[in-house]
Structures are given as structure tokens and as C-alpha cells.
Amino acid sequence: MSPMRGSPEERLDALFQAYREACPDPDPSPNFMPHLWQRIEARQTFTFSLRRMTSGFVTAALAFSVALGVYMAIPHKSQGYSTQSYIEALADAQPLDTPDIVGTVSLDLNDPGK
Amino acid sequence: MLVDFELIKRAQKGDSAAFNEIVLVYRKRILGKIARLIARPEDVEDVAQEVFLRLYFSLDQLRTPEVFEPWLYRLTVNAAYDHLRKQRRRQEFRISDLSEQQVMMADAAAGGKVEREEQHQKKIREFVDSLLSGVSESDRVLLMMKEVEGLSLKELEKVYDVNENALKVRLFRARQRVLKAFGSAER
Numbered sequence: 001m002s003p004m005r006g007s008p009e010e011r012l013d014a015l016f017q018a019y020r021e022a023c024p025d026p027d028p029s030p031n032f033m034p035h036l037w038q039r040i041e042a043r044q045t046f047t048f049s050l051r052r053m054t055s056g057f058v059t060a061a062l063a064f065s066v067a068l069g070v071y072m073a074i075p076h077k078s079q080g081y082s083t084q085s086y087i088e089a090l091a092d093a094q095p096l097d098t099p100d101i102v103g104t105v106s107l108d109l110n111d112p113g114k
Numbered sequence: 115m116l117v118d119f120e121l122i123k124r125a126q127k128g129d130s131a132a133f134n135e136i137v138l139v140y141r142k143r144i145l146g147k148i149a150r151l152i153a154r155p156e157d158v159e160d161v162a163q164e165v166f167l168r169l170y171f172s173l174d175q176l177r178t179p180e181v182f183e184p185w186l187y188r189l190t191v192n193a194a195y196d197h198l199r200k201q202r203r204r205q206e207f208r209i210s211d212l213s214e215q216q217v218m219m220a221d222a223a224a225g226g227k228v229e230r231e232e233q234h235q236k237k238i239r240e241f242v243d244s245l246l247s248g249v250s251e252s253d254r255v256l257l258m259m260k261e262v263e264g265l266s267l268k269e270l271e272k273v274y275d276v277n278e279n280a281l282k283v284r285l286f287r288a289r290q291r292v293l294k295a296f297g298s299a300e301r
Contacts, residue, residue, distance in 0.1 A: 012289075012296050016261040019242040022235035025146025026158060032141065033134070036163045040170050
């Protein structure tokens with residue numbers, strides 16, 4: 001398989017040369033070109049679909065951003081949202097003229113049950 | 115160069131007929147290189163088509179038509195390398211998929227069909243393939259481009275886009291490994 005003469009380097013070179021001769025350029029099959037163009041077209045179709053999907057997605061995102069911007073720009077009437085501070089809200093909820101919790105405590109020491 | 119610059123420029127502009135002509139001119143040469151790089155005849159056409167597919171979609175990135183051939187060889191090297199990597203992953207399954215009887219039948223059929231010369235060439239291919247199994251896929255491809263395809267260091271520099279010294283070191287190490295395996299196989 002490998003030439004018996006010469007240094008190992010030379011024998012390896014000869015082996016590579018023999019390998020080159022053992023593998024000649026093969027002839028392409030008749031389907032080589034049709035298959036190649038099929039693959040190119042398939043890749044082009046895929047790339048085109050991907051590009052169209054991407055462009056559709058970008059358009060939708062842009063439209064949504066514009067709509068959101070317009071919505072945020074329009075002033076809205078606040079519903080159920082108080083402009084009062086916390087102290088003011090607390091004061092309104094428990095007016096000082098009816099303070100249940102700060103009323104006088106009457107203690108009857110004659111009644112043993114109590 | 116096997117084609118003129120004008121043809122490449124036309125293909126770059128999207129002229130399908132020009133691209134077709136380039137493929138027709140280079141396909142046999144590329145098929146031969148791939149056959150020697152991957153050593154699997156059944157996959158050669160598939161890998162060669164992948165090379166031209168990549169060429170079709172990257173041709174517009176080629177700045178000057180003068181570097182077309184190194185560019186095409188770079189695509190060939192990359193496609194062969196990708197194939198070898200995938201093949202190594204599949205290798206374990208391939209043999210285990212066949213039953214013992216199937217293997218014996220395949221051997222018998224091969225013995226009947228293949229002539230002596232072809233068998234001798236097959237042995238050389240298998241022997242070189244086994245020697246190269248000791249180096250990485252990338253070193254295998256580099257070694258083949260240098261030793262079998264006969265590309266000079268200057269040409270390899272353009273294909274790999276790295277400096278000559280780095281290539282020399284890689285080639286030397288890969289060759290030493292193959293030489294060691296060769297010595298062991300001869301004993």
C-alpha cells in the first residue's frame with residue numbers, strides 16, 4: 001500500500017500522491033444543476049417568507065406604538081381617583097364632631113357585675 | 115482563473131445565467147476536492163451543492179473578482195469541515211444500524227463488483243482516512259489542501275485568511291501526528 005523505500009516523510013508524501021490518484025474528480029450527476037437550483041429557490045422562498053413576516057411584525061409593532069402614544073397623549077378624566085392627600089382623606093372619613101373612639105368613658109363602680 | 119471577471123460581476127448583479135456558467139466551469143473541480151476532503155462518495159454532490167448554494171448567497175460580499183478562487187476554496191473548506199463534524203457525530207450510529215448479516219452481504223456484493231484496481235484504490239483511501247482520523251477535522255482539511263490538493267502556503271493564506279507562520283505551525287503539528295500514525299501502521 002505504501003512504498004517501501006525512502007524516509008517516512010517521503011513515504012508519506014508518496015502515499016498522499018497515491019491518494020490523490022485514487023480519488024479522481026468525479027463526474028457530476030445529471031441532476032446536479034436541477035437540484036442546485038431547487039435548493040437555491042427553496043432558500044430564496046424561505047428568506048422571502050421570513051423577510052415578509054419580519055416586515056409585518058415591524059409594521060404591527062410600529063402601529064401599536066403610535067396607537068399607544070396617541071392614547072397616552074389624550075388627557076383622561078380621572079375616575080375613582082382622589083386628588084386629596086392621605087391626611088385630608090382621613091379627616092373626611094372621620095370628622096371631629098362625631099369621634100366615637102374618643103368619647104368619655106363612664107365607669108360605674110357600684111355595679112359588681114360590670 | 116477559469117472564468118473572466120466580467121462573468122463574476124454579472125453573477126454578482128443577480129444574473130442567473132452567469133452564475134450557472136460559473137457553476138458549470140467549477141463544479142468538477144469542486145467535486146474532486148470535496149471527494150478527497152470528506153472521503154464519502156455518497157455525500158460529495160450534496161456538499162458540493164452546499165458550496166455553490168453558499169456562493170450564490172454570498173457572492174455580493176465578494177469585493178474584488180480577483181480573489182474569487184480563494185473565496186470559493188474557502189467555502190469548500192468550510193462546507194467540508196461542517197460535513198466532517200456532522201459525520202463524526204453520526205459515525206457511532208452508522209455501524210450499529212447494520213446487522214451482522216447485512217454487513218456480510220454488503221461485503222460479498224462489493225467483492226463481486228469491484229475490480230482489483232478499484233479495490234487497491236479503495237484500500238489506499240481507507241488507509242489515508244484511518245491515518246487522518248487521528249487529527250481534528252480542521253487539521254485534516256488543512257493537511258489535505260496542502261498535501262493532496264497541492265495548494266501553496268501563499269494560496270492557503272488567502273483561503274484561511276491567517277498568516278503563513280500560523281499555518282506552518284498547524285501543518286507541521288498535523289503532519290507529525292499523521293507521520294506517527296503512519297509509522298505505527300507500517301510496523
